[in-house]
Every structure is written in structure tokens, then in C-alpha cells.
Amino acid sequence: MTATYAVVGGGISGLVTAYRIRAAAGPDATILVFDPADRLGGVLRTETLCGTTVDIGAEAFVARRPEVPALLGELGLADRLITPTGVRPTIYAGGRLHPLPPGAVNGIPSTPESVTGLVDQQTVARMAGEPDRPLDWQPGGDPAVGQVVADRFGEQVVTRSVDPMLSGVYAGSAKTIGIRSAVPTVAAALDAGAPSLTAAVRKALPGSTTGPVFGAIAGGYRVLLDELVARSGLEWIPVAVDYMYADFRGWNLADATDQTWRADAVVVALPAPHTAALLDDIAPASAAAAARIPVASSVVLAMGVAAGTPFPPQSGVLVATGEPLHAKAITLSSRKWGGGGAAELLRMSFGRFGDAIARETSDEELLAWAAEDLHRVFGIAADPIEVLMHRWIDALPQYGPGHADLAAAVRAGLPPGVAVAGNFLDGVGVPACLAAAGRAAGAVVAATTV
Structure with a gap:
């Protein structure tokens, strides 16, 4: 008998999950993707x-990051990869435009000279003296990135350099995002003993030849989405799954009318609030952790x-x-x-x-x-x-302080045959979603082939 896999959510996480399941489970597996939207793709539109x-x-x-270029190559779409023209962004602060500080890591500058004009001279001087001030850092800690930067460089660096970057990525702020999510390489440098924030940022800077x-x-993300749908051979069920439950045969998924579909394993690839609602009955600890993600x-x-x-x-x-x-x-x-x-x-x-x-x-x-x-x-x-x-x-x-612990708790509380994917786990960007989808696909295929 061949297995049936259900993927709840048809965004990039769900579609990559379906594609990876097909590659691992073979051509005879049935893959059902549930999504009530007018098209598949989620926030890629x-x-x-x-x-x-x-x-x-x-x-x-x-x-x-390697995930997207590698997937494009795997799908025969490597020639579709394009890069920006090289013109630089600016920051609007103090009622005028300023160049984006060069040599920064997600808005955290590496030199005081790079923010001259963007912040006042008192802040520039504070940054210049930062390497000489004692650093209080707890290895493994995950304070809000704004807390660390304000303490070491001053509040203006937060509001005028870090916040603009994080607002664009997360629609949040330096006060709501943990340092390990916002700048993991800086946090790692501090863990490794960097004597100051300046030193940690400089250590975290990418090399000049990394492209x-x-x-x-x-042609847009639609090119990738269409190829994933075609290669996965999925069946799209255009409904929302309202609840799911287990029986001796596997898992049952039902919509609001109580129409039911059966699957041997399930991947939930929904936003955090919807994941929490769907998991509440079958994995209450996972649901509680997902519900804590703003x-x-x-x-x-x-x-x-x-x-x-x-x-x-x-x-x-x-x-x-x-x-x-x-x-x-x-x-x-x-x-x-x-x-x-x-x-x-x-x-x-x-x-x-x-x-x-x-x-x-x-x-x-x-x-x-x-x-x-x-x-x-x-x-x-x-x-x-x-x-x-x-x-x-x-x-x-919002990847708040301690977010990695919440993501781990979501995964740890899942019953056998159920996995999760999505941008609330390991990163909001497409590369992180691809990595989480691959992990989820591997888990459910392993659960059905023991």
C-alpha cells in the first residue's frame, strides 16, 4: 500500500514540503495540499x-544562503536567478534621506564613521568609546537586539539604523526581536568572546567576495511555485482544515462542513495562530507554544x-x-x-x-x-x-527573545506522524522556510516507512 500525505497550507513552505515528500516517497504516494486561497503560494504572490x-x-x-539557489538549480531554473542592480538604499531620518550605513549587520554599524550624519555627534562619540567599556554578556542569552544596541551604541542607532532594517523584514522593531534572530552571527561572536559589540559586528561582517x-x-516567484506544483504532483484541496484527529488507520482532516480526508501523516504549514488552533486538540503543548508567538x-x-x-x-x-x-x-x-x-x-x-x-x-x-x-x-x-x-x-x-525555545517546544510536543513547517519556526525568509519544509518532509516520510 502507498502512503497518503496531507499538507495543510499551500504557501512556499507547504509546496516545498510536498515536493520533498514526492522526492522521498516516490511516484505512488498521494499528496494532498489543503489551502482555501484563490491560488497557491501564500505570501509569495x-x-x-x-x-x-x-x-x-x-x-x-x-x-x-544556499537553499534557494540550490533549489532553483535542482528544478532547472538556475538561469532565472537575478540580482539587484547595485544601487543602494537610503534611510529617512530627521526629515531627510541618509545613505544606508556601509559595513553594518542588519542595521548594527561596525564603525562610528558609518553613521556620521545619521545620528548626532554625542552618539558617534559613544560608539567610538564602546570598545573601551566593560561588556556584560551572558553566553547563550537572547535579549532584544534593541536592548543590546541601545546600551552599547545609544538609542539613536536603534531608531535610525536598526529599526528601519527590522521593520522591513519583520514589520517589528528592535524592541520586539531577539538578538539571536535578528543578528545570529553577532550573537555567536559575542558567545565566542568578542570583547565589545563593535568587535562582534566586525567579526560577523561577510567577506567582500561573497556576492x-x-x-x-x-518572472516572479510564480515561476518557482508553478514548478513545485508540477514536480510534486500534488492534489490541491481548496478548503480550510478546521480540525483533525487520529484513529487506528492514521489521521483524519475535516473542514467546516465535516467533510473528511484521510492521511497517513500530516504536515501543518500554516501561520502560527492557525497552527495553534489546529493543533490544540491533538498536541496541546505544541499549540500553546505556537500561540505564544506574536x-x-x-x-x-x-x-x-x-x-x-x-x-x-x-x-x-x-x-x-x-x-x-x-x-x-x-x-x-x-x-x-x-x-x-x-x-x-x-x-x-x-x-x-x-x-x-x-x-x-x-x-x-x-x-x-x-x-x-x-x-x-x-x-x-x-x-x-x-x-x-x-x-x-x-x-x-515576531521573533522575540527566546524564540528558538518556542520553536523547539512546538516541534517537541507533536505526535508521531505530524510535523510543522512555516516562517514562524526558523526564519521569515524564503531560505529558512525551505530548510524547515525539508525537515518536516523528512520527518513524515520517516514516520510512514518505519
Whole structure:
């Protein structure tokens, strides 16, 4: 008899899980993917804007991690990997644009000179003297990254350099993200005995020959998603799984109408709140740990404006804490990724942890905010030719202090034949999701072949 596998959630984590199950379990396995959305892919969503394909969820991945390039090569898509043009982002702080500090690790600068002009001279002097101050670091600890940086470098470095970076990645802040999630290489350097934060950041800096930091896929993430669906041979069940239970044959999954499907093993690849709800009856300890992971919501507004609109030669703008802007980030997509066309394309992101912008602000108000922000930052009155907008509700987990312990607790409490995947476990980026999906696929295939 061949096994049947259920994957609950059709985002990148679920689709890679299905693909890895197929590779491990063989052509006769049945793979059911449950997702009620209008398409598979989750927060990877490719649309057409002014005749050009654009991603209006996650748009890029960390190319220095091996997972995505390796998967593209495995799927015969290596030639689809593209990298940015090399123009640099800026930070909007103190009412004007500043260059992104060079030689930083996720916003934590390695030299005081790199933030001169971005922060005041008192802060620059504090950074310059930091290597001479005694360091109180507990190896293995995971304080909030903002707590460490504020103590060593000053609060302005947090609000004007670290927060803009973390807001873009997590829709959170340095106060809500643990140092081991935000800058694991810096935490490792401190564990290894770095005598100061300055020394730890310098040790964590990547080499100069490691290539571009970020990558994307020509044609958008849809190219990858379609290939994963085709290669996995999955059957898409377009419903939400409301509950699941075990019997002597395996697992039963049911929707709101009590229609039921049977599977020998299950991978839950949902956001943390939905994972907690689904696991509550069958794995209460795992559910409780997942429920403790906070989440944020955001909105991505993509627009095309007239070709030749005089945006500066920058890849975009990250917004410091406390600035009178609505957006937390602006990406000048045509500048960042290159390519001409009938329009200049850009993306704007709204919504941070703790606010209700994504849930409560109307499309019309968001579009008005976008126009205000573009005028304030660039002095440009940009009339959109076409606009796309998508709301990502509860899609961005907050990797608070001690997050690794929560992720371990989610996995530890699972019954045999059930595994988890998703961006709330080991990292919000696509590479981390691929790694977690591979781990989940391996676990359920092993459980059905003992």
C-alpha cells in the first residue's frame, strides 16, 4: 500500500514540503495540499503591473544562503536567478534621506564613521568609546537586539539604523526581536568572546567576495511555485482544515462542513495562530507554544507611475522610527532590479507590529498616504497609472527573545506522524522556510516507512 500525505497550507513552505515528500516517497504516494486561497503560494504572490510581472508579497531572498539557489538549480531554473542592480538604499531620518550605513549587520554599524550624519555627534562619540567599556554578556542569552544596541551604541542607532532594517523584514522593531534572530552571527561572536559589540559586528561582517546579498526570480516567484506544483504532483484541496484527529488507520482532516480526508501523516504549514488552533486538540503543548508567538500584519501597495518620473538613483527608502511618514519602507523597484518599460514601478509597505493598519485602513486612505509620503520624501507628485494592493494578515511572526525555545517546544510536543513547517519556526525568509519544509518532509516520510 502507498502512503497518503496531507499538507495543510499551500504557501512556499507547504509546496516545498510536498515536493520533498514526492522526492522521498516516490511516484505512488498521494499528496494532498489543503489551502482555501484563490491560488497557491501564500505570501509569495506574483501579479502583473503595467505589463510587468511583480511580486507583491515577499520580493527577494537572501542569496548568500544556499537553499534557494540550490533549489532553483535542482528544478532547472538556475538561469532565472537575478540580482539587484547595485544601487543602494537610503534611510529617512530627521526629515531627510541618509545613505544606508556601509559595513553594518542588519542595521548594527561596525564603525562610528558609518553613521556620521545619521545620528548626532554625542552618539558617534559613544560608539567610538564602546570598545573601551566593560561588556556584560551572558553566553547563550537572547535579549532584544534593541536592548543590546541601545546600551552599547545609544538609542539613536536603534531608531535610525536598526529599526528601519527590522521593520522591513519583520514589520517589528528592535524592541520586539531577539538578538539571536535578528543578528545570529553577532550573537555567536559575542558567545565566542568578542570583547565589545563593535568587535562582534566586525567579526560577523561577510567577506567582500561573497556576492550580492539578495536575489530574486525573473518572472516572479510564480515561476518557482508553478514548478513545485508540477514536480510534486500534488492534489490541491481548496478548503480550510478546521480540525483533525487520529484513529487506528492514521489521521483524519475535516473542514467546516465535516467533510473528511484521510492521511497517513500530516504536515501543518500554516501561520502560527492557525497552527495553534489546529493543533490544540491533538498536541496541546505544541499549540500553546505556537500561540505564544506574536504576529504582525502588513499591506503592500505596488504602483506604476509615468516612465521617467525623476526618482533618485536608489533602490529605496527605509523609514526610521518616529518619522512623520505612513509607510515603513519604499522600494523603487525599477531602480532596484533594472529594466525599462512603460512605467516606473515601486512598492510601499505599511503596517507594523501592534498597529491595525492592515485590518482597518481603507484602500483609498492607503493610496492617499502613499501620495503624501512620496511627496514628502522625494518632492514628487506621482500620479499612479495602475495600483495593486494586498493585505497580509497575521503573516509576519515576531521573533522575540527566546524564540528558538518556542520553536523547539512546538516541534517537541507533536505526535508521531505530524510535523510543522512555516516562517514562524526558523526564519521569515524564503531560505529558512525551505530548510524547515525539508525537515518536516523528512520527518513524515520517516514516520510512514518505519
